[in-house]
Amino acid sequence: MIETAPQQETAVLVGLINQNQDEKQAQEYLDELEFLADTAGAVVKKKFFQRLDVPHPATFVGSGKLEEIQNYIKIHEIDTIIFDDELSPTQLRNIERELTCKVLDRTNLILDIFAKRAQTAHAKTQVELAQYQYMLPRLTRMWTHLERQRGGIGMRGPGETQIETDRRIILDKIARLKEQLVKIDKQKATQRKNRGKMVRVALVGYTNVGKSTIMNMMAKSEVFAENKLFATLDTTVRKVVIGNIPFLLSDTVGFIRKLPHGLVESFKSTLDEVREADLLVHVVDISHPGFEEQIDTVNETLSEIDTREKPTIYVFNKIDAYNYVAKDEADLSPKTNQNYSLEDWKNSWMGKKNTPSLFISAVKKQNVDDFKKKLYEEVHKIHITRFPYNDFLYDPEWIVDPQNKDEEE
Structure with a gap:
């Protein structure tokens, strides 16, 4: 008999222990992150902690810890790695270059859950706006494989990279979504006034x-x-x-x-x-x-x-x-x-x-x-x-x- 049910994604979690959060707090935060991962449909296999005063600017965790995580991911065929804090575009790019799985941070995970839970046009518009705002500074990582558009007859001029094109498209979408929210907010305000x-x-x-x-x-x-x-x-x-x-x-x-x-x-x-x-x-x-x-x-x-x-x-x-x-x-x-x-x-x-x-x-x-x-x-x-x-x-x-x-x- 062939199984057709989709398999759950497997994930590992990564958190920091530092002056702002001790070991007990870090454990509690990762427990909450595990609950978030479960809500999103993933199964957490392991939690990694790194002691650092501040997140490493290049890879969030040190090179030794990243190598330890990489070995575990390869041996256990993990699908996703989730970090408890928001990663910078540079950190995200560097970690993805080192690891062979999907990389998410806490913000990305929460946005995914919100997108899954949104039912009304109002909630969907709000989530979509937040997603585009999150995506905008991370376009460099998403489009590194693309090259500048070709020149030639009829194509002369300053040209435009694919990333610039997509940045402009996203900015236009953000503007439109904000306009939609203004309209929805006016309708909501009218409903509230009608309640007496x-x-x-x-x-x-x-x-x-x-x-x-x-x-x-x-x-x-x-x-x-x-x-x-x-x-x-x-x-x-x-x-x-x-x-x-x-x-x-x-x-x-x-x-x-x-x-x-x-x-x-x-x-x-x-x-x-x-x-x-x-x-x-x-x-x-x-x-x-x-x-x-x-x-x-x-x-x-x-x-x-x-x-x-x-x-x-x-x-x-x-x-x-x-x-x-x-x-x-x-x-x-x-x-x-x-x-x-x-x-x-x-x-x-x-x-x-x-x-x-x-x-x-x-x-x-x-x-x-x-x-x-x-x-x-x-x-x-x-x-x-x-x-x-x-x-x-x-x-x-x-x-x-x-x-x-x-x-x-």
């Missing part, structure tokens, strides 16, 4: 923290949710009613560390829902060992789009998956995040700061009523400022489980 003065709530957070699951739970919708990075690219808006107050809830694209600048620029229009929201629900995966760094990443991105000061509720999701490891008193090593119980976290900066914080499991429906009551309270505060003469009676006791509510009706 309803309170707007936006779900924000790192990728794969459970935003779409919370959206489905709150709005009884069927937003695509999967245990993959960037399962959601297009912003989804649904009308939600808690108790006696209706509001709009939006699910947005997740953030990630080392997000390519071109993607941030391209997707700023997608984040207009966040920029125009009245209230942010910052969803955090508390079961992830590096969730505090993920919080910082999200807050940095929110600052880039001038939404850092908006009223925010922190929702620490996936408490059912949180793995508490009690620390032995004889162990003098520093505590890790997993050495704190959920009660410890509730009594830490999360519970003591002015920003409301809740601990839930959207999948297991744990503490969901507490989340709804807090959301009701915060939406109500905004609602009464917008409709001071037409306010509903504040009554958090109206909040019940949607299933029970349906049964009562």
Whole structure:
């Protein structure tokens, strides 16, 4: 019997250990890069680490490490090598000259996933724009095999290399894509205006923290949710009613560390829902060992789009998956995040700061009523400022489980 199913690409990952990221962080970053590779459809066979203060300007890693990687790739017939940081055009060209496989960097991998996930014309246009912006400075490597156009009768003059021709074509495409995005953004702005003065709530957070699951739970919708990075690219808006107050809830694209600048620029229009929201629900995966760094990443991105000061509720999701490891008193090593119980976290900066914080499991429906009551309270505060003469009676006791509510009706 002949097998017709396509074989998965095999890949190796490469990361640096330096003054900006220690061995533990480098391992965590490559674990995330492995998740990205898995999302793109590749199987990771090995991870390589190189200790360098700064990336090697020619090959990212030293010549000895590159030779070690080359030997492994040849022996195990690896298809792709993926670097955890963005490679310069020179580094990319030199590495491809040395190795006999496809070379990608983190940016290229993320762009590939975005292209695969994009569904609407808006998302596809944004991804295509980011891809061309990434491609433009790397044309030298792509066209080194081409020579200057031939001269002759009717062809005299300064001439033009193939790379110059393609650079001009790409610049024209970038200009057209930007024009398309302006038109789409105007349509989106009109849609937002037509929604009236309803309170707007936006779900924000790192990728794969459970935003779409919370959206489905709150709005009884069927937003695509999967245990993959960037399962959601297009912003989804649904009308939600808690108790006696209706509001709009939006699910947005997740953030990630080392997000390519071109993607941030391209997707700023997608984040207009966040920029125009009245209230942010910052969803955090508390079961992830590096969730505090993920919080910082999200807050940095929110600052880039001038939404850092908006009223925010922190929702620490996936408490059912949180793995508490009690620390032995004889162990003098520093505590890790997993050495704190959920009660410890509730009594830490999360519970003591002015920003409301809740601990839930959207999948297991744990503490969901507490989340709804807090959301009701915060939406109500905004609602009464917008409709001071037409306010509903504040009554958090109206909040019940949607299933029970349906049964009562």
